[in-house]
Amino acid sequence: MSAKQSRILIFGAGVIGSAYAIKFIEAGIDVTLFARSNRFTALKENGLQYNEKGAVKSIKVNVIDTLEDDDIYDFIFVTVRYDQSESALLALKDNHSQNIVTMTNNSMGFSAWLELVGDRLLPALPGAGGQIKEGILYARFPPKILIATMFGEISGVVTERAEKLAQLFKTAKLPCKIHNDMKSYLITHSVSDIALLSVLHVGNKIIDEQTLTTRKTAHRITFTLKAYLRAIQKAGVAIHPSVFKFVLLSPNLILDFFFMLWLRSKMVKDMLLPDYANSANKEVVQLNNDLLKFLSQKDITP
Known part of the structure; x- marks a missing residue:
């Protein structure tokens, strides 16, 4: 399966999730964004609004606020804050998707996360930042020389799924690196x-x-x-x-x-x-x- 044929879910519609969603959508990748409450309503009504060189633009995005267990994706990106990570993984525990990419900080290791989602876990750290002001995303993607999306297996082994994920980022023109010691x-x-x-x-x-x-x-x-x-x-x-x-x-x-x-x-x-x-x-x-x-x-x- 090529990167463009991949089906991905971004679980979390804050700054990180929204920034990556835009890049993936622009690359022609099948993207669904999971959001709740007012953010879900705004995305349904207005699309994903973002600032580009001073102009406000909008891109259409498929958005959901509930996830069925048999709604399967090639990759699920968890793009929430660290203090929300366990509740997010708990919500994904019974979903049958095989690859869950946690794009968030972690200060003590992966035991608690592994108890929830097992070896589906693929830890990562995003190479983006920014803010959302009045519903509009102001994203920052620093130069590759400063920061890139980092990810890798807990074991340190470069697996087939890690290489597929790298190809997904490459398709979206997002700098990335497979790291052998994500902890x-x-x-x-x-x-x-x-x-x-x-x-x-x-x-x-x-x-x-x-x-x-x-x-x-x-x-x-x-x-x-x-x-x-x-x-x-x-x-x-x-x-x-x-x-x-x-x-x-x-x-x-x-x-x-x-x-x-x-x-x-x-x-x-x-x-x-x-x-x-x-x-x-x-x-x-x-x-x-x-x-x-x-x-x-x-x-x-x-």
């Missing part, structure tokens, strides 16, 4: 997200922009990132990508300066919008709690 890759990425995104909240409130851009806030990122990277290394987790190894070797002053620049970027200012900041906080809290559980099982404290 380490996802835990390392989770550490990065915990360090970077936890500063968006102070207590139960979204941080104000003036406080966000101080060196003190930047140093919180530096301190957390280094502490957690050292901790996962002690736990036997290989640091991927290897660029994070340079973080451990870099002086705090240089890292603080780098993160101060990042905190003053437009991308971070957009992250302070309540919808994004509050959703990110829920995910980061769950990632952090599960990472600490993972480390405590190995008697390691960051």
